[in-house]
């Protein structure tokens with residue numbers, strides 16, 4: 001399915017990379033490069049896993065659908081497959097992830113399936129039994145994504161960073177970068193060199209802008225989009241609330257997940273998330289719990305009504321993070337401008353789909369650098385390239 005190339009891999013001395021950012025994006029790139037025999041050093045300003053958006057307690061890997069099966073739908077389907085395979089390889093089913101399938105409540109009837117021959121992993125209309133299991137009234141329009149499930153992103157990040165060939169340095173704030181010899185040097189705020197490598201991958205989400213904007217002509221329009229989820233412990237739910245819990249995650253107007261471990265490790269429920277543009281602060285706000293309560297009331301009305309008191313500020317817990325977005329909801333991956341800045345790459349702009357896209361993006365970037373066949377056909381991969389902003393066609 002990928003693009004074939006006869007080019008041999010780079011020589012060993014060139015198979016070294018520095019990756020800035022140890023979130024889903026950076027850890028996926030590191031894993032995919034290390035699997036190809038590269039020596040990879042990942043640096044993060046934080047002291048451990050999950051400082052950025054990838055600290056999300058639980059989220060969904062689920063595809064986008066559209067009547068014309070347009071490129072976002074095809075790319076997310078490929079991305080979800082890549083993530084589920086990675087999860088299967090690295091994570092513990094039931095505690096770190098679950099291939100549960102996801103029911104999409106087609107709120108407002110806005111989602112339509114493509115007509116005609118579809119791939120075997122395509123989404124279908126939900127059956128009346130699945131609609132009933134979700135606790136939705138008969139006839140509620142809904143889709144069923146069988147190749148989908150929940151994931152705890154921190155677990156995936158940690159597992160990817162443990163790949164042989166990956167070295168992680170915590171507490172390293174990258175302040176600036178410069179071309180030096182045949183590679184790139186990274187410096188801290190005092191001008192001390194943190195590292196040097198032939199290949200530098202910037203995967204620090206919205207903060208990538210601060211590092212890359214000083215390069216004259218850098219044009220990737222990264223934006224910030226804050227979001228908050230609300231969550232609580234299953235043990236705090238009353239019997240009548242528990243009876244209404246769907247046996248699988250439900251999305252379509254935010255998403256609801258239950259039976260998944262909270263950060264404390266006990267089973268919990270999660271509803272989210274809010275969207276706030278141009279906010280770079282990952283603060284938990286009480287008003288966002290109210291927005292999530294209303295979200296649940298639309299997504300799963302009976303459950304939302306039963307669980308209303310769980311959103312009491314004294315009881316509900318929250319987690320907020322800052323997504324990094326791009327205008328067409330597709331990330332920017334790979335060399336930024338290979339003629340002007342050889343060896344300088346980006347993997348950022350995962351938006352609200354980092355779980356679904358980061359593994360595929362890591363594979364694409366590593367395949368490109370190692371001169372391997374790409375994991376996507378050219379008509380799709382070109383829409384993910386960071387270079388699309390340097391050389392708009």
Ligand SMILES: Cc1cc2nc3c(=O)[nH]c(=O)nc-3n(C[C@H](O)[C@H](O)[C@H](O)COP(=O)(O)OP(=O)(O)OC[C@H]3O[C@@H](n4cnc5c(N)ncnc54)[C@H](O)[C@@H]3O)c2cc1C
Nearest residue numbers: 021023024025045052053054059060174227321353354355
């Ligand atoms: C509320 C919410 C709900 C979400 N739900 C879902 C979902 O259900 N499904 C889904 O697919 N996606 C979801 N997402 C999106 C997903 O979480 C993100 O797309 C993904 O985590 C982004 O990963 P990343 O590695 O690009 O960025 P991050 O996880 O933010 O990682 C960036 C890393 O770079 C480090 N860093 C930054 N600057 C520097 C520097 N100068 N030097 C060194 N290190 C630096 C940071 O410490 C951080 O660890 C959600 C996001 C939010 C906020």
